[in-house]
Amino acid sequence: MLEVIGLSKTFGGLKAVQDASLKVDRGEIVSLIGPNGAGKTTLFAMISGFLKPDSGSVRYGGRDLVGMKPHEICLIGVVRTFQVVQPFANLSVRENIAVGAHARIRSRADALGRAAEIGRRLGMGKMLDQPAGALTVAGRKRLELARALATGPDLLLLDEVMAGLTPTEVSEVVNLVRGIQEAGTTILLIEHVMQAVMSLSDRTYVLNQGRMIAEGTPKSITSTPEVIEAYLGHGAAARIAAQGGGGA
Amino acid sequence: MSERARLMGWALLATVLVLLPFGVTSGRWIDFVELTLFVAVMGQAWNILGGYGGQYSFGHALFFGTAAYIQALLQFRYGISPWVAMWFAAAGSIAVGAFVGYLSFRYGLRGSYFALITLAFAEAFHVLARSLISVTEGGRGVQLALNQDPERAIATFQFTFAGEFLQAYGYYYTILIILLLAYAATWWMERSRFGASLMAVRENEDAAEALGINAFRVKIGAICLSAAIMSMTGVYYVQKFLFVDPGIAYGPSKSVEALFAPIIGGLGTVLGPLLGAFFIHGVGEFAKEAIGAVWEERPGVDLILFGVILILVLGFLPRGLVGLLDTAWRRLTGGRGGHA
Ligand SMILES: Nc1ncnc2c1ncn2[C@@H]1O[C@H](COP(=O)(O)OP(=O)(O)O)[C@@H](O)[C@H]1O
Ligand SMILES: [Mg+2]
Numbered sequence: 203m204l205e206v207i208g209l210s211k212t213f214g215g216l217k218a219v220q221d222a223s224l225k226v227d228r229g230e231i232v233s234l235i236g237p238n239g240a241g242k243t244t245l246f247a248m249i250s251g252f253l254k255p256d257s258g259s260v261r262y263g264g265r266d267l268v269g270m271k272p273h274e275i276c277l278i279g280v281v282r283t284f285q286v287v288q289p290f291a292n293l294s295v296r297e298n299i300a301v302g303a304h305a306r307i308r309s310r311a312d313a314l315g316r317a318a319e320i321g322r323r324l325g326m327g328k329m330l331d332q333p334a335g336a337l338t339v340a341g342r343k344r345l346e347l348a349r350a351l352a353t354g355p356d357l358l359l360l361d362e363v364m365a366g367l368t369p370t371e372v373s374e375v376v377n378l379v380r381g382i383q384e385a386g387t388t389i390l391l392i393e394h395v396m397q398a399v400m401s402l403s404d405r406t407y408v409l410n411q412g413r414m415i416a417e418g419t420p421k422s423i424t425s426t427p428e429v430i431e432a433y434l435g436h437g438a439a440a441r442i443a444a445q446g447g448g449g450a
Numbered sequence: 451m452s453e454r455a456r457l458m459g460w461a462l463l464a465t466v467l468v469l470l471p472f473g474v475t476s477g478r479w480i481d482f483v484e485l486t487l488f489v490a491v492m493g494q495a496w497n498i499l500g501g502y503g504g505q506y507s508f509g510h511a512l513f514f515g516t517a518a519y520i521q522a523l524l525q526f527r528y529g530i531s532p533w534v535a536m537w538f539a540a541a542g543s544i545a546v547g548a549f550v551g552y553l554s555f556r557y558g559l560r561g562s563y564f565a566l567i568t569l570a571f572a573e574a575f576h577v578l579a580r581s582l583i584s585v586t587e588g589g590r591g592v593q594l595a596l597n598q599d600p601e602r603a604i605a606t607f608q609f610t611f612a613g614e615f616l617q618a619y620g621y622y623y624t625i626l627i628i629l630l631l632a633y634a635a636t637w638w639m640e641r642s643r644f645g646a647s648l649m650a651v652r653e654n655e656d657a658a659e660a661l662g663i664n665a666f667r668v669k670i671g672a673i674c675l676s677a678a679i680m681s682m683t684g685v686y687y688v689q690k691f692l693f694v695d696p697g698i699a700y701g702p703s704k705s706v707e708a709l710f711a712p713i714i715g716g717l718g719t720v721l722g723p724l725l726g727a728f729f730i731h732g733v734g735e736f737a738k739e740a741i742g743a744v745w746e747e748r749p750g751v752d753l754i755l756f757g758v759i760l761i762l763v764l765g766f767l768p769r770g771l772v773g774l775l776d777t778a779w780r781r782l783t784g785g786r787g788g789h790a
Contacts, residue, residue: 250660276662284660290653301650304643305662313643353662 203228203388204280204357209248209258210412211241218244220412221258226357231379231389233399233420236409237432242392243285245409246359250282251275262357276305279356283346283363285392291335295326298334298345302352317352324348324378339366344375351382358382360391364398376401408432460637467626471619484622486731487629488683492704493711493723494632495680500709501717502645503672504652505560509568510708512550512575513543513677515699517684519579522592522694532607532689540681546571547677551670560655569705576700591695594688607689621690628682629724635679636720648672649718680708714763716772725771733759 204226211219219241226232234242247253249260251272260267267275275281281302290298299317300310307313321330324344329337334345343363350358360379364372376398383389393399399406399420406423408416410432416423423429427443467483474480492510500506517539524535553559554567579586586592596610597603603612609620639645650658651665659665688694715726737755767774 252656252660271664272656272659273662273664276660281662282660284657288654288657288660290650290657292653293649297646297649301646301658301663302661304646308643310641310643310646313646349657349661 203262204249204390205261206245206249207259207261209245209255209260211244211248211253211255217412219248219255219409222409222412222414223258224407224414224417226388226390228356228388229383229386230404231383231391231402233403233406234390234392234409235394235396235399235406235423239411240409240432241412242409243361246282246361246392249275250280250359252282276353276355279354280359281350281353281355281357282359283350283361285361285365287339287342287346289334289337289342289345291333293334294331295321295334295337295341295345295348296330299348299352302349305353320348320352323381324351325374340368340371343367344378347375347378351387355387357388357390360389360393362392362394364393364395367395369397372398460633464630467629471622477618480619480622482731482735484625486727487622487625488686489707489711489731490724490727491625491629491632491683492680492708493715493727494629494636494720495676495683496708497712497717497719497723498636498639498679499672499676501712501719501722502639502652503648503669505669505672506565506709507568507676507705508565508709509550509570509572509705510676510680511700511702511704512546512568512572513680514684514687514704514708515572515575515579515694516546517543517681518688518694518699519586519592519684521685521688522594523586525594526592531605532685533605536682536685539685540678543677543681543684544674546575547673548670551673555666555669572700572702572705576696579696579700586696589696591693591698594692596692608692621686624689625683625686628686632679632682633720633724635675639675640720644668644671652718710760712770714760714770716770719770719772721775722770722772725775729771 204224206222206224208221208223209219210217210221222241222245224232224234234245236242244253248255249267251267251270251274255268258268262280263278267280290301293301296314296317299321300313303313303316303320307316318327318330321327324347326341326344326348329341334342337345343366347360347363350360363379364375367375372395379389379391379398379402391402403420406418406420407414408423408426408429410428415428415432416426418426467487470483471480492514495513496507496510520539520542521532521535524530524538525532550568550571554564559567580589582588597606597608598611600611600613603609603616603620609616611617612620639648647658647663647668648671650661650663651668655665658668684699687698710730711726712723713726714729715724716722733755763770769776
């Protein structure tokens with residue numbers, strides 16, 4: 203469904219993403235993990251048209267998304283959320299979600315109706331008439347998800363929608379994401395919360411310092427030496443292996 | 451306030467304004483209201499782009515002046531009917547709006563850059579109007595012939611010799627009709643997909659784009675609608691005063707009047723510009739009267755008072771007078787208000 207081929211992006215001298223590739227098949231939940239600053243958000247921004255890659259291509263439904271505008275990419279079914287939430291602060295929650303719904307619905311009344319429906323589905327029924335600016339962090343994260351979902355996407359790119367949530371909230375959102383996937387939307391998510399990554403993903407990619415260093419099932423990923431090194435520092439894999447050996 | 455209550459409020463207000471000439475016989479009061487409505491239309495034009503779209507223009511005179519010149523010159527040079535000329539006036543203003551919008555929005559100019567671009571364009575047109583003498587008559591301005599034939603009052607869109615009623619109220623009703631159309635358009639816009647997109651772009655352009663909104667197109671749409679409404683004030687002005695010159699057309703005063711009313715009244719609300727216009731003119735008149743009575747002949751004192759009130763409003767009423775009304779309504783009804 204989505205195929206990212208050899209994307210690279212440099213900021214000044216900093217190679218934020220280097221020759222990164224990944225694939226997402228229809229119906230999957232694929233996760234993208236990696237330490238802070240690895241280039242995950244930058245990769246999302248290139249897929250969704252917010253940043254132009256220096257090289258590489260993004261294949262989706264037979265076309266190359268590189269060079270397309272974000273709104274065009276949204277309208278063909280690929281929608282991102284923002285890690286740093288971007289609510290329409292002076293609009294109500296309902297109006298916020300309706301902006302997304304308008305991507306497919308012209309009528310104002312129908313879009314507002316659809317917004318309420320999606321808001322309730324995501325557990326925001328009580329907040330529909332609050333201004334988005336008054337929401338808590340958890341509320342704002344959920345609003346990002348609701349707005350994106352309201353556009354009727356085929357592929358959702360979720361950038362750390364669970365960051366900063368309590369464990370209870372995380373498991374709620376995990377269930378929501380599962381529900382969205384079951385309703386037919388394919389999902390690529392960036393996530394640090396490993397509980398969520400492990401329980402949701404069919405496959406996982408690991409990005410480190412701009413490079414894709416591993417790919418596989420979430421289980422197999424956590425035992426890959428490169429991944430352990432990326433997270434825990436140089437030599438960690440060897441130390442863990444040594445400890446494991448000592449215990450046996 | 452519920453949607454129905456709001457519509458009723460507007461219907462009531464419109465009725466009062468339509469019937470005003472039958473109740474108020476003082477010409478001075480009618481003039482006061484007429485001038486207020488003129489500013490309220492300019493304010494709404496500005497509000498569509500600035501209040502709903504978040505693009506603050508400092509050069510709305512561009513659209514007033516371009517329409518005024520087209521309206522005047524087509525009659526002056528070619529004897530074209532004012533009723534035909536007004537369509538060209540609107541089209542000319544919209545074209546200027548689209549052009550300025552294209553240049554600004556294509557290159558992502560926002561905030562103070564957009565304000566400066568519009569200001570610069572208004573100044574450039576000011577200079578052009580002054581120097582392209584063969585087209586615009588330069589600094590002398592364009593003076594239209596006064597029609598003295600009552601039979602042709604409607605045909606010439608001039609009410610000076612149009613019989614008792616039209617003579618007194620023709621221009622009042624002209625600006626009132628423009629106002630009602632402009633405000634109905636804004637009301638509609640606020641409840642449309644276009645309006646929702648425009649407000650989304652104002653709030654956060656990146657998020658709007660991510661949700662499928664073509665921010666560039668939406669902003670171009672807003673500046674064109676804004677220019678179209680502003681153009682009608684130019685048409686009204688020329689038909690009323692039969693005169694336009696570079697200073698009137700493109701000087702800063704129209705640009706400033708257009709933005710004060712909605713800022714004081716309440717940005718991004720239908721009612722705001724009208725409230726703001728009444729407040730500004732009310733205070734202006736009051737200041738002239740009151741201060742004149744105490745000190746006599748102190749030119750400028752009213753302007754100082756006006757400035758102080760402006761600062762107070764801006765400092766203490768972030769949502770303008772509409773915000774104040776909204777809060778008052780909530781207290782009164784004890785229920786939820788909702789923005790007017
Ligand atoms: N617009 C930008 N300009 C300059 N540097 C940037 C920009 N965006 C991201 N970076 C840098 O690129 C690197 C990757 O950032 P990011 O993609 O946000 O990482 P992640 O999402 O994996 O934490 C970081 O070092 C970050 O500072
Ligand atoms: Mg990130």
